[in-house]
Amino acid sequence: MESEENPITIHLISSSDSPEFNHLTHALTHSSVIGLDAEWKPIRTHQSTFPTVSLLQIACQLTDESPVFLIDLASIPLQSIYHLIKDAFASPDVLKLGFRFKQDLVYLSSTFCAYGCEPGFERVEPFLDITSIYNNLQPRQPGRRLSKQTKSLATVCQEVLGISLSKELQCSDWSQRPLTEEQMQYAAVDAHCLIHIFEVFKAKVVTEGNSVESVTGLQLSHLDLGLKQILATQQNSNKLCGIKFGEALEMVQAIPPDFCKTAPISDEEVTALSPDQANQMDDVLSLIVRKYGDKILLSESDRKPKISRKKAKKSSGRVANTRSRTEGGEEWQGPPPWDVTSGGDGCPKFLCDVMVEGLAKHLRCVGIDAAVPYSKKPETRGLIEQACKEKRVLLTRDAKLLRHDYLLKNQIYRVKSLLKNDQLVEVIETFQLEISEDRLMSRCTKCNGKFIQKPLTTEEAVEAAKGFQVIPNCLFKKNLEFWQCMDCKQLYWEGTQYHNAVQKFVDVCKLND
Template identity: 65%
Template sequence: MESTGEKPKLTSSSIYWVSCTDSPEFTHLSWCLTHSAVVGIDAEWKPHRSRQSTFPTVSLLQIACRLFPDSNESPVFLLDLSVLPLPSIYELLSNAFVSHDILKLGFRFKQDLVYLSSTFCSQGCDPGFDRVEPFLDITSVYSHLQHKQSSGRKVPKQSKSLATICQEVLGVSLSKELQCSDWSHRPLSEEQKAYAAADAQCLLDIFNVFQAKVEKEGNSFHRSSNFNLGLKQILEISNCCQTVLRKNVSEASNVIRATMSEFPGRIPAIEAKASEKSSGFTKEMDVILLRIARKYGDKILLKDSDRKPKMSKKKGKRSSAGMTYKERLVQSVDDWQGPPPWDLSVGGDGCPKFLCDVMVEGLAKHLRCVGIDAAIPHSKNPGTRDLIDQANKEKRVLLTRDAKLLTHNYLIKHQIYMVKSLLKNQQLLEVIKTFQLKICEHQLMSRCTKCNGKFIQKPLTTEEAVEAAKGFQVIPNCLFNKNLEFWQCVDCNQLYWEGTQYHNAVQKFINVCNLNE
């Protein structure tokens, strides 16, 4: 069933899969890196254990390019590092990472760079990548945006996820369902490719919002006494003649002449120093980007200590099998042992009920879609005791992917299960199989996906729905002539109707649960 509202989308981009250096896609990548002022970079790898002695191998590198204004294209390149000969692309990437003509964007990219450097070193590209500059972390962009919106009050260091930042800055819901999928497996699904491209593209979209804010503030800035400024100050003015910035610093006479042409009269004496050209990249940033890079930009520098995996300092007593007590305990309760609290043999009512912790909240919605009672924690950041108390009180099985919670199995025996699958569809099938749930077609979309409540048994007419929705929900005018039936949640009063989204969802779960067989 549908409710009102449409999800916004990220900027539409062309996605190029790069798996060969003599392909048109690679040629286009090389061209775009020399014609881009800003790029967003991200990397993906197979999920790994934190205690392993080597870094994971990066399987995919995403580069989203914001080309100069003379191009209308917004390409995202997905570099398949599992098949590309890494030495053949090392120089291209290395030059881009240190080019002062390209502002690099990332989200906590230092770890990605460590893994990326290790991956290239393993194929003979020693010493690998050691720096990225100029670099701007999207967490810093978000902090500055929040700072401007908070009337000058100091903003604490941000620790929000990229999905949260996208939601707040762009109004875009960025799904992270595929984040922990196996990126080393080939071929990647179209959903994985779209997810990877969106992760890089959203960096550019967030930065565009930030740049627009900087430009707006720069245009309102009062500029006075330009003739008395030194060259350093002149270069920092956002509307300064770009002729000044297009000159090589070593050409002192040209710089002076260009400055004199824009600011006739008194010119302070300057001393020009030779500098190296910027890595062979022919295009240069415009004035606004230079200003942003100087004021807000940073750089990532890897130290020798960064190139060594950090092993956990916590050590437990190991048995002869080489496992700690906690590891053995987790293993012993990893599989479901039953019976669940709703089982008739233990006095239950026969109705399955689950509590999905924050690590599997997406699974809760899928369970609701197939008619299963699936609650989420009462608070956004519940403690272990809160989860245990809620599961006990409501007689639910706690579903989680947090192995630490399994050590509390003695407190809620037969009421905790660790979900092994990573993707929501597979998680749903795993829970159905493990707990032998019976799913039938008439159960589909029979619960409120918003709050887990049940629907009022009698459907509402359009007139009744309009009256019931007053004050909190808008019924689209296009539905008035379709003679639809509406359903209302008894708990949150949310209205649903059997529109296109409803029928698509029903068909989806018929396929996922194999109800046609």
């Protein structure tokens, strides 16, 4: 039995005197399950005050739509929305979903208190953390405990829904206005995926809990995974989330424009709420709340930033040292270690730490030597030793590494951009790298090795791939040329993905201008 997909509709709320605000009120009183998330401008560690929350996301599930409300806390008067949110947080008829939401609640409460909304938010109840849902979805093995390792939301989405969420915009400046379309879509998807993960869990409770079925007689219809279905059937160049189709050049399918759409609302669309229309939990949901439900309660100690005096004293000196280097705008001082006037070979070489590992693959795609750390969890000393030994410039987004510039001399640069394409352009411009179309796709994106200069025929490629790599049968009739990495022996061919990638980097690097 099939069900129609409910598309996500985004409603940006920046005023309490608007149809969108009325629609939010309507949705909160008609939804028995809501997903919560919040965004704020990234802060430095050891800050003496909590960050100001700029955006609150509330995902609802109604019969005819799945709206996500983005409440612009930087624009709307907080007093006008305080009681509505507080009542929803404490309503026994609404199950709240979140991912490690306690920190969000602490920051939200601090933000509202700063604008006279005392005493802020003290509780969220009933509440169910997505981490708890994930753990309960794991198969139980007798005599074996589940791992206590906390998964990221992106990992949970990948394992439960088969959807990969990009977190590139997580650390963007959420205090800037107006918000970009990409930021709004990212924020909406982060909240909406909580609803879908819960629906998978609810389906398991129904199908496996005989007691539930006997009490309710409820048969769950086809589980609406519209989020996955839409992503699996449509394409876009957006990088918010998508279904992975393999590692070749990290090509990712993304959200289509009509997946998350911002829709105007007329006053006629918002109907008045009668007492008998109030949201009610069904028997299955009530059982889930009783068996798995939790709550978040904030104590007085939660409302104060936890700063170790010893660490704060140390960090203050470190920040001062960092500022002395970065007051000039964090510009590259040069020359790089490959500079011929300094005895270098003239070939740019970079080491990308784990924070910009995606940038390494982009650099390789345009023909630049870009390595990654030897270890998956490298220590600072290891990064420094590798950069010095291989005469590379260390690329990072970690400001704390800048204080080691006296050890690295001119071998460290902090990347300021958040998105990989922007990071690539920034590095090219900063180090004045020469990029040409004939160098695109000239390095192995998997290991950074160079390709064997002579292309392989189909027969040679089949022989080279034996016991190592499977070549699709559909390629044999196309008379393609194959290329092999001299280091890891990975085979590549000039198929559709290759040509799409070449065109992408021609556009990013503006090689046609």
